[in-house]
Amino acid sequence: MRPAVVALALVLSGWALSAQSPAPVPSGAQQPTFRADVALVTTDAIPRDQDGRFVPDLSKDDFIVREDGVDQRIDAFVLVHGGRTFNLLAPPQAAPEGIVLPTSRRPVDTGGSGRVIIIFIDDLHFEVDYTPHVRRLVQQIVDNLLHEGDLVAMVSSGPSAIEIEPTADHRLIAAAATRIRGSGPSPAEIFRMLESSSGPGDIRFRAQVAFQTMYSMVGSLDQVRNRRKAVIYVSPGYDLDPFAEGRKGKDRIMGGRFGDPMKALIDEENPYFRLSGVRADADLFLLMQELTLTANRANASLFTIDPRGLAGVVDTGQYVDQSEFRTFLQKSTSSLRFLAEETGGIAVVNDNDFAAALKRIDAETSDYYVLGYTSSNPDPRRRVRQLEVTTKRPGVTVAARRSYSLKTPGTPPRPPAPPRTKKK
Template sequence: MPDMMTCKTRLQPCRWVRTVGLIVAIGVMVGAPLRSQESLDPGRQGDPATVFRSGVTLVTTDVIVRDGSGVFVPDLTESDFRVYEDGQPQEVASLVLVHGGRVFNQLVPPPQAQEGIILPPTRAVNDTAGRIFVILVDDLHIETSKTPRARAVFEQLLDNLIHEGDLFGIVSTGPSSIRVDMTYDRSLIKSSADRLTGDGFNPTEMIRFLSPGPRGPSELSWRAHVAFKTMRDVVRNLERVQNRRKVVIYFSSGYDFNPFAHERIFGRSPIYEDMRNSGRWGSMFGQDQVAGLYEGIADPMMDPFERISRQGEVFSDADLAMEIAELTKAANRANASFYTVDPRGLVAGPDPDYNGPREAFNDFLFTTQNSLRSLAELTGGRAIVNRNDFDDAFREIDAETSDYYVVGFYSSNPDPTFRTRRLRVEVNRGAVDVQHRTHYTYARASDNAGPPLP
């Protein structure tokens, strides 16, 4: 068993090279067709302390309009849309219609006027990729025993979601080492599914083998950081793609920075575990007296030193919420939506090897599923959790990503201190349902500066 845990807690250096290589490839391949549309950045030509946002930053959001019967409305023009930022009306500068996965018409935003510079007129680039997918396989958070099921779910993408003409890429976070550059070759989905191997911890391993940390098991937080940072770098590169909806299919079983907190106190020590099963701490098992061997050992739940070492664990949920918020802000800036897929499906109960209380397992299950829901809902996507009909779920995603508008505007608020802006989109049609993201957040100045050199 120690050998198995050593394999799980050490990652090969080549995985980092492959992951970084795919992130760079995604940025190059999705950005190359659109380089001719990039305008000069006035923030880099003048004083870096002076930031002008009004009329400079094009904000885009995808909008899905359906009638009362749930049918997409494809005949809207820019005059039919009303866009509000923090309650203030904005002028629509660009409008793209994607219907059936193909671009039918495009209102390209005019280049910004810059004094003293005469620029030649730009031409729209003919990019036929109406849909762009990035598939993240977070195998660091998929249990090894769930590998066959995860592969079966992954293969359903080929039949129900990824179609001919769709541009997609695949990246993994763990030892599966899956790397597929942005491509139209759908056969690579099957070969990637064959390589998918879960490397996550199951509940029994979390209770018995995870070492405690100041804010929960450090191994779990480190694995989540790897997944979040990988996805953040990918969506940053997706910002180069304009006038398209970027869809991230997020395969993961969710996140919990401090699972089974009470059970791990007793599970990681044979003495504490025996005490729980033989003394007053284990009276629920029918034991009435403390074994004489453990009379002088303090209750680990009441020992002051043990309690001090666990004080930081109360912030574990807040840490997880903050990291999810940072990732979703980056996704909203790139107009990317997360569709989280839990390969566990509908969970009826723990595995047979789990020997802990059912309440602790339910808390762990709720936290992991709720983290996936947060990633999806905060980016305008959908969480596929607690359901086994993955084929129907992928068809629903297919419908949402095949028909949509991309509406763009230049913010009229030049104040850079207002980073988070509320969005509201209305349509000049009666009895229609309008679906769009509700907010976006400007990047910090340090984020715009780019990552530090190695």
Template sequence: MLFQLPRKASLLVAAVLAAGALDSASAQPPPVFRSGVTLVTTDVIVRDGDGQFLPDLTLDDFTIYEDGQPQRIASLVLVHGGRVFNQLLPPPPVPEGIILPGRTAPAASATPGRIFVIFIDDLHIRPPDTPLIHRVMDLLPETLIHEGDEFGIISSGKSAIRVQMTSDRNRLRAIDRAVGEAFDPRQLIERATQLSSLGESRWRAHVAFKTAIETVRGLEQIRHRRKAFLYVSAGYNFNPFDDSRVNARIESMQQVGFFEGVDLPEFDEPALDQFATTDAFGEVFSDSELHNELLLLIDEANRANVSFYTIDVRGLTTIPDLDFDLRTTEWNEYIRKQHSSLRTLAELTGGIAVVNRNTFREAFTEIDAETSDYYVLGFYSSNPDETRRSRELRVEVAREGAEVRSRTHYLLPFPDAPPAAPPGAAAVSPTEAPGSARR
């Protein structure tokens, strides 16, 4: 796609290019360097046997493997107590086709040590649970978001929360606008009488995933930092209460006289066959469809060095509400799939799943410790095969008794994939405005 510059910008660019051409007319043109190598970064948390972070590791203590092959470490950044210590940084990337000037001074990075995105998935939180969102999120200034931290806030639904990356903790009050709008079990079952009754539920999930993916792509612009994505949601289930929904369809048919004069035990009607009914409504492969959506989001997060910390504000869930006519086994299966989706997002991106627990303050303290002390390793892959998109990662530390926690894999983008969205195009645009370190 071609973009046309404004007239003033076009004149400015033309003037700069003309001046550069006059200055270099009598001089030998400098060489043109091209670079198509991408720096792969991964965060690593190293603790001793007592659970204490080890901040004294050097480049020689780390070995990183990609698909079992050792890689040469090109960058090493230590973040300790929220402060950034650049032990080894690679030279700045060279844009393809740009003529390098003779001398250049390296620019100092102003990126803060801790970066958070708070994602309120109000499309998947029921309205009665809205006070729980506010009660849990009110703990953030006390336990997790400190002075000097950069954070952004975005929602998936009609709450329309959008706070660009900032260090002003007063902007956390925007979360007060969050209002849940998810379907409750009764609505999900009653809508089963409609054709493709789960279409809107899947559309809502797709909107949430798309919003998260666009935000993660914006965070990819920030290098050598661990980016924490606080994913506030009740989770996902593409085939909820399947038994009750099938029974609701049959009752609806009985009310309109569909079975009048028919001997039900001998009537071979697909509507009475649960498997045939769910198959006809495209629900048999619902779990596979959900897994595919989750993996797309996980791949984007691992590529951008983003860790998901999923948070279910409902806390400990046991039995269904009394006003829902549901079997306990059906309710438990519904909750299990929701929690499984949140755990998958967290575990496959190096984060923590805060689900089925009421100790939110302790959970935020644990997340605070993880995001305050870590290393970021960078390397250029020795495998040039772009068709091998899935790469396994393993990090070893030459310190006896050390416990290492790092990402297990990353995925290369498709060769024809568009570049990462620039800041301003993402749902929450990360900026590199100066921010003081946390005290």
């Protein structure tokens, strides 16, 4: 992690804390006390009718929230509709003895508070040829997604060195697009990489850097309340063991890695060079799982966008078999689908109409309810908890996150140094 990225996360966290500061108590009034041992769990819920339209007239009694199959009592209920926030039910407060607090609140319109949006450019993974596409995509994000009142931050994972602190000036986001430059390896470059126990070249290290950047950024959103939190995740996805058969000399184009007959023999006899293939999918799942747990804990949704658009074939000059390339596409896009679906977001993959996709994301993040409850399960050993949000109204379906996790001490480990390679 670069120090500037860490500073950006701290700025966003500091803004979040200041944004939710309580209103001053009038002189002579006694400040009620709060229970420190109870944490309010919040989740965004988007109910839609059979025609796909948002349903704005539901009450808290219309919703059913279950944690691990157990019904929960809704203590906080906020509606955001048409850019305006309505606090329909405040969470209960524990008052000192002798003080009686009101049991309910009148609906209060707090005005258009906007959304909190983080734009993540994973330039460590998309190839340099896709640079113009990603630059146009960022401009489309500014034109079709961002609105007045939205607080937007932007960060890149690699050499583009983009680190824009949370700002309401969206012109800074558009101006930063000119600095974007992809540095992801092409299939031909992957074939030329030296192998190690961690796989080809620095493939695994690049993924660890990208995920570590997102851990810090998404984790800083944990303190933001009553705002829709969205992460626009621009990346072609991940595969920690790409083109495995071709690299082992079994592809049908080049007869192996540049026709080297010794490569297959080395791979078969030396398990050191097969270890990466055994661990690749499991290690990638752990990276993605920790990020989705962090996002769900912060009640933030990941909206993943593949800048490759609709892709199906690759130039034969890349030295990779077409069927193996399709497998690579399937694995990388599946990683993007996992990140989005596990956090209640949308995966824009195999799609060239980015403008329409961004308008859909805008609709998903503009109209929603925020439901809050105090978990009935106090056991801290139950870290990951399943959520289910439904409604009693017939014909209405609800899109919401499916799980959340309790916060544990410490942070995800820093990525290790790039692996040392060994010639064969």
